[in-house]
Amino acid sequence: MQMSISKSDAKKLQKLRLKASRKDQYKRFTRTKAGNFFYTLFLVVFGLYSILPMIYCIITSFKPLDELLVFPPRFYVVSPTPSNYLTLPSLLDNLAVPLSRYAFNSIFVSVVTTFFHILVASAAAFVLAKTDIKGKKIIFTVIQMSLLYNAYTLEIPRYLIYSTLGMIDTYLVYILPAIPSSMGVFLMKQFMDTNVPDPLIEAARIDGAGSFRIYWQIAMPIVKPAWLTLTLFSFRDMWSIVPGGTIFSEELKTLPFAASTIASGGIARQGCAMAVTVIMMIPPILVYLISQRSVTQTMSSAGIK
């Protein structure tokens, strides 16, 4: 029997059913009490072990100066103060570039690069996964091979290319080399192979959709989890990018550079260093929270060939 219901009602129903099926899942596996206890213990111990440095960092960032110098250091704050955060902007006064400029650079570079990387990588992956272009196999071999290489190792030949293209000391040095990174193409290709069915594409083509339309309106929505994951990884990599020998003007340098400058100030600056670290942790975590539901789903497709 079928009934016509409004869209919002349908969504509610779907949610309800999902909840019910989840409850069934919980019931299916039963564990003894001792088993449960060890399960929880294992999780808590390892979880604490992995997250403790971050907690310590957050706590330290709220310590006033006298508590920072207490020995041995405490894992708690007696009188928390935001002064570490408030003094941050004035710390870099002598550098002539305000802290907000570094933050802007980092955000600008990360967002732009992530956007173009996803566009370029997914278009290439679409072609590799769903068309019979010549040299497909060779290109894919190159991708797999290039996963092995570290960007550091190619720095000098790259520097020559940057200088011939006139890219040195511009934003392009951050953005352009990161766009054709092969990890994204690899991930997207594996996902498109399994998740975008060929009959769907053929049907769309018969209905008169062009290649771009198929890519943009059919393939991309299906692989949304994949590009959300890619957003996360790409953003994470770009967020931590440090200018190498290719950026000279101070107003083009990124936040990690400012953070390491602050951190080199010694023990007394430790509170401020931790404050910068906390600030730098926020954007990746936000991106993670937005895309976290999709992350595990995507990885499964990349793993199963």
Add this chain to the structure above:
Amino acid sequence: MKKDKNTETITIAEGSSATSVKDIIKAEKAELRAKKREERLKKKQKIAYDHRGNIIPDLNKKHVKGIESKKSMYGRMFILPWCIGMLLFFIVPLFESLWYSFCYVEVAPGEMYSVFEGIENYRFIFEEDMDFVNNLTKSISSFFTSMPIIVIVSLILALVLNGNFKGRTFFRGVFFVPVIVATGVVMTLLTRSYGGYGAIVQLSAKSAEDAYSAAGTTSGMDFSALLNQLNLPEDLTAQLSKMITDIFNTIWTCGIPVVLYIAGLQTIPAQLYEASKVEGATTWEEFWYITLPMIGQTILLVIVFTLIELLTQSNSLVINQAYTQMIDNANYYHSAAMLWVFFAIVGTIIGLIILIYSKLCLKRWE
């Protein structure tokens, strides 16, 4: 009619004046060439013919193109930006570095002069640079000790996190957030504050001066001071401190493998487990006969990812040495040779591991 083995009848075109076999062959070859030329011409003109050789008028209008050619044209356009980037920032530098590894290179601002020297650089790094061979064996052996640990620990973590319990999303977050957050400077700052000048060294050192001096000398996690207080034999202390440090680093490197494993585990159909339960299998048997064979591919993927992560990270000994050679000593030719040796070895190792693993495990599990 009797047929002679050595002769065959040949049809000769009428009116030909050929007398010997050679002439006939010549004539036929010329004919073939003419045909080919004709076909080539047809192709060049892009004229469509049907099977009888008549010209099909409709298909010869300019705007009509085959769907296939249109598709591949779009395909090329789609992949072009990526290909250009790849060529410019990866393939060209890669081959340049291969070339430089055979040269003597002089770096001048904005330019480079190279003189071909053959395998001189390779000879130098193996025979005269003692550090390199040392670092090479060290990084490769450290990889072989830490890779099994990472593969197994992350599998256990993934099995636990994949179970059903309340707060699963939260705990996954706990294990995954450090992976996302701790890169580059944040990673250094976090580990330094926590292990270097931070909590652990300060807790373990007897006085503040000790702590600060320890902070000056160590980078990253250091538990040895804490262990020194226990008055254990020195060898044991060193071993223990190395192990504890390794555990910490291991858990942080386990993030991506755990995600991969969880994803692999979720693709195992639940019916398999139900069936095995009906048959009366224990949990151990379930793991051994269902879970492990089903995630065989994922394990391979994890091994490869771990290998790449361990060997190409910038604090790997060889890469570090090559980098200092390149930046501090402006000695690019040696560093290129080092990296090429390293990557040849890494590539071989990965290939061998994939081969052995798929022969031994995947085939048996199929």
